[in-house]
Amino acid sequence: MLEQIQESSIPGLKQQQILDELRDMIAGIIGQDVDLNDQDIDLNTSFNRDLELESIEFVVLSERLQLRYGQSLDFAGWLASKELQDIINLRVGDVVRFIEQCPS
Amino acid sequence: MPQLNVNGTQLHYQSLGQGSTVVMIHGLLLGNLASWYFGIAMQLAERHRVLLYDLRGHGLSEMSRHGYDQQTMVDDLEALLAHEGIGEVTLVGHSYGAMLAFQFALRDPQRVKKIVCVEGPWPLARGLEMDEFMGTDPEVMLSALPLELQKSLGSGSRQGRKLQARLHFLLQETGLLQQLKSEPEVSDQEWASLRQPILLIYGSHSKLADVPARLQKKLPSAQLSWLPGGHYLPSELPMELGRQIGAFIS
Numbered sequence: 001m002l003e004q005i006q007e008s009s010i011p012g013l014k015q016q017q018i019l020d021e022l023r024d025m026i027a028g029i030i031g032q033d034v035d036l037n038d039q040d041i042d043l044n045t046s047f048n049r050d051l052e053l054e055s056i057e058f059v060v061l062s063e064r065l066q067l068r069y070g071q072s073l074d075f076a077g078w079l080a081s082k083e084l085q086d087i088i089n090l091r092v093g094d095v096v097r098f099i100e101q102c103p104s
Numbered sequence: 105m106p107q108l109n110v111n112g113t114q115l116h117y118q119s120l121g122q123g124s125t126v127v128m129i130h131g132l133l134l135g136n137l138a139s140w141y142f143g144i145a146m147q148l149a150e151r152h153r154v155l156l157y158d159l160r161g162h163g164l165s166e167m168s169r170h171g172y173d174q175q176t177m178v179d180d181l182e183a184l185l186a187h188e189g190i191g192e193v194t195l196v197g198h199s200y201g202a203m204l205a206f207q208f209a210l211r212d213p214q215r216v217k218k219i220v221c222v223e224g225p226w227p228l229a230r231g232l233e234m235d236e237f238m239g240t241d242p243e244v245m246l247s248a249l250p251l252e253l254q255k256s257l258g259s260g261s262r263q264g265r266k267l268q269a270r271l272h273f274l275l276q277e278t279g280l281l282q283q284l285k286s287e288p289e290v291s292d293q294e295w296a297s298l299r300q301p302i303l304l305i306y307g308s309h310s311k312l313a314d315v316p317a318r319l320q321k322k323l324p325s326a327q328l329s330w331l332p333g334g335h336y337l338p339s340e341l342p343m344e345l346g347r348q349i350g351a352f353i354s
Contacts, residue, residue, distance in 0.1 A: 048263075052261050052263055053263075054262075055139075055141075056136050056138040056163045056164055058138065059137065059138045079143075080147060
């Protein structure tokens with residue numbers, strides 16, 4: 001995992017930090033329903049196949065990402081540009097990299 | 105996660121963008137605000153304030169056992185708009201949500217600027233036909249969904265199990281089905297009283313493909329648009345549907 005940590009374009013925000021925050025958000029959304037101790041969430045984790053996130057839970061994740069990272073992060077807009085199949089196949093790493101490359 | 109208590113029931117809603125207000129109402133059973141959120145609502149939010157909400161018993165709104173009649177559902181929408189301080193609205197509804205949009209416009213015609221009806225079942229009981237599975241096995245209901253959605257809800261998955269539990273609740277533990285069967289239909293006089301610009305969008309492969317021709321007899325000035333899909337257009341062709349809605353409401 002360590003070699004995947006890179007400098008991000010958001011000052012002070014590194015990939016690992018984004019991943020940790022994303023993990024907390026995911027836990028906040030599905031933690032009551034899913035035993036996340038069984039799931040080591042990493043960049044390769046699939047929202048659909050591994051976490052089995054419902055689309056309505058994806059809406060909540062999107063809302064929380066916007067709240068956390070501000071207006072500069074158009075997460076829903078980024079998803080809007082994708083086909084349904086791409087959204088279904090998204091991995092945690094796709095979202096982390098998207099946040100990383102957004103201007104602060 | 106914005107929630108509002110309406111007559112003792114918590115409703116979940118989301119607001120995107122700024123401008124004149126567009127309210128999007130999803131369909132019964134398989135729908136929730138996520139049906140619109142990605143793709144369609146985001147497109148419209150570039151020019152409008154888009155208000156999306158989960159009907160009672162759906163999405164993240166409370167699993168209420170009561171209130172599945174149209175008038176209570178219109179009350180829910182009224183309360184949400186009052187809470188948000190919204191006056192004039194354009195209403196976009198899919199399936200049963202489209203029929204709710206018409207009901208809202210009949211109750212409060214001055215407030216409704218335009219109406220977009222996507223795959224509205226009329227008569228309302230035609231919605232039961234869509235769901236030929238209704239009251240039967242939730243597994244069979246899932247097979248009525250577009251293939252991509254089926255894949256994401258593969259039976260045995262957490263999403264599939266949650267959807268099944270919800271369908272079981274709505275079909276077995278609420279008055280929803282009974283309500284749908286006994287709901288009064290919109291009368292000729294009521295149809296004639298709707299003066300707003302209306303857009304009807306139907307899927308050319310939908311089981312409801314005969315509905316728009318009959319609706320146009322009641323709503324002669326309504327525009328009709330066909331998309332090459334089935335009943336679940338918001339999931340099947342979100343981009344194209346968003347473009348059509350956007351062009352009509354702007």
